[in-house]
Amino acid sequence: QVQLQESGPGLVKPSGTLSLTCAVSGGSISSDSWWSWVRQPPGKGLEWIGEIYHSGSINYNPSLKSRVSISLDKSKNQFSLNLSSVTAADTAVYYCARGLYGAKTFDLWGQGTLVTVSS
């Protein structure tokens, strides 16, 4: 079955750029699904960051739009997140997730990766 796995640095310096990748296994990233990033600060709730479709269509959370970039690599069957100008407020567990067909909710999640912003 399809599985998602996040990877990337666990520590990023303030004002730097957070970069994560989500590898899709057991299925194709070119399937009829949107692919999203969601984050969760320690002990807090969930925040949707943005999504990408294999055609290249992208949507971002308006509150993060100026700092976020999501891209997709079909050859590697993965998609990526870049978040620039990070501060301690960006410390969170970052999840990649698959969109449920026909609804902007999420039926498959990666295990999540903790990214800490600290000097």
Add this chain to the structure above:
Amino acid sequence: ERVMTQSPATLSVSPGERATLSCRASQSVSSNLAWFQQKPGQAPRLLIYGASTRATGIPARFSGSGSGTEFTLIISSLQSEDFAVYYCQQYNNWPTFGPGTKVDIK
């Protein structure tokens, strides 16, 4: 932005009892509402979408209802594995989540 609120923040329930969780949207989200369960150290798991449709593999003791701005998740008879945090999420426009309801053992 559609702001989601959930009540109560914490719900203490005995195993075998019924749990009723509420979710409210600041503006109508029609039936574009999902519920998730999250256990410590785990990713969220989709329970309900379209306000009332159970996701694949979700037991029938979980049921969702509502439309517009008021939604309810009912767990008919709590099992030990159901003690967790539950989030609602609207997807009428860009997705937003509620703050969660923690269901713990009474």
